[in-house]
Amino acid sequence: MPSYAITGASKGIGREFVRQLAQSPSNTVLALVRDPESPGIKALAQSHSNIHIIKADTTDPQSILAAAEQASSILGGKLDVFIHNSNSVDLSTFSLPPSKVPFDVEATRKFYEEPLKTAVYGGAWATNAFLPLIEKGDLKKIAHITSSMAQPEVILGAGVDYAVAYSIAKAGLNVQVAKYAAELAPKGIKTVAICPGWVDTHEGPKPPQLVEATEVMLNQFRKIEPDLKGQITAEESVSQQLRVIDALDAARSGTTIRARFFEG
Ligand SMILES: NC(=O)c1ccc[n+]([C@@H]2O[C@H](COP(=O)([O-])OP(=O)(O)OC[C@H]3O[C@@H](n4cnc5c(N)ncnc54)[C@H](OP(=O)(O)O)[C@@H]3O)[C@@H](O)[C@H]2O)c1
Numbered sequence: 001m002p003s004y005a006i007t008g009a010s011k012g013i014g015r016e017f018v019r020q021l022a023q024s025p026s027n028t029v030l031a032l033v034r035d036p037e038s039p040g041i042k043a044l045a046q047s048h049s050n051i052h053i054i055k056a057d058t059t060d061p062q063s064i065l066a067a068a069e070q071a072s073s074i075l076g077g078k079l080d081v082f083i084h085n086s087n088s089v090d091l092s093t094f095s096l097p098p099s100k101v102p103f104d105v106e107a108t109r110k111f112y113e114e115p116l117k118t119a120v121y122g123g124a125w126a127t128n129a130f131l132p133l134i135e136k137g138d139l140k141k142i143a144h145i146t147s148s149m150a151q152p153e154v155i156l157g158a159g160v161d162y163a164v165a166y167s168i169a170k171a172g173l174n175v176q177v178a179k180y181a182a183e184l185a186p187k188g189i190k191t192v193a194i195c196p197g198w199v200d201t202h203e204g205p206k207p208p209q210l211v212e213a214t215e216v217m218l219n220q221f222r223k224i225e226p227d228l229k230g231q232i233t234a235e236e237s238v239s240q241q242l243r244v245i246d247a248l249d250a251a252r253s254g255t256t257i258r259a260r261f262f263e264g
Contacts, residue, residue, distance in 0.1 A: 008086025058122035181254025
């Protein structure tokens with residue numbers, strides 16, 4: 001009866017993890033969200049008795065510790081798989097290249113902080129809060145969702161000079177995942193950073209700026225993969241990511257794995 005906990009489960013890839021995992025009645029799935037009233041996840045939980053919604057902000061240590069305590073009482077103190085998926089970016093600086101980092105300490109901190117808070121600080125707080133449960137679990141797996149935007153061959157091959165803070169935060173996350181693997185190997189705990197692919201997680205009609213930005217990215221990514229058609233669905237991405245998690249063993253622990261050949 002495997003158990004899973006997923007952060008950032010209110011929408012997008014996180015909610016799709018919850019949806020697919022809940023299809024097996026023997027799974028227990030904890031959906032960690034900032035707002036438990038979030039309509040998409042609430043509706044999913046109402047139709048699946050094996051989904052439990054827990055309030056958790058990964059950028060707030062007290063919130064994530066309280067979530068782990070609640071998880072522990074639901075699961076009897078043990079968890080099999082922890083998936084750290086939550087992410088946040090500062091859209092006001094997302095399109096800027098590194099030469100636009102301002103000569104101002106506060107403004108520079110703001111430029112980098114938002115994605116670091118979820119990927120690196122939040123990644124550590126969330127992992128550490130759930131570690132005692134994972135240690136007692138049977139599968140002992142921790143997955144962090146990263147991005148190929150952190151990989152130099154994608155940055156250089158596609159010419160992606162924007163998303164500076166996001167890419168650096170995900171690169172930091174990848175290293176942190178490797179550090180956890182080195183630390184936790186003696187306890188039999190395996191960690192992995194997974195690139196989910198270029199996934200369409202936008203809800204509702206797309207504004208013209210988003211359509212235009214997607215087209216620009218498609219043309220950039222085609223420099224690496226000429227046959228690329230466009231974004232994949234969250235359903236396709238998550239089913240491939242779950243295969244990566246199923247196959248995770250000690251030999252692969254600490255690595256960054258692409259769920260698909262091409263990643264966004
Ligand atoms: N989509 C892609 O093409 C793509 C490509 C590469 C990597 N990824 C990675 O895949 C993961 C999921 O992406 P997505 O496209 O599904 O993103 P998304 O639709 O923007 O969803 C992000 C999720 O993170 C949650 N979140 C944000 N800040 C949080 C916080 N402080 N505490 C807890 N939860 C928080 C959001 O919750 P709220 O509803 O509360 O805001 C939301 O559920 C991310 O790590 C992303 O970097 C995505």
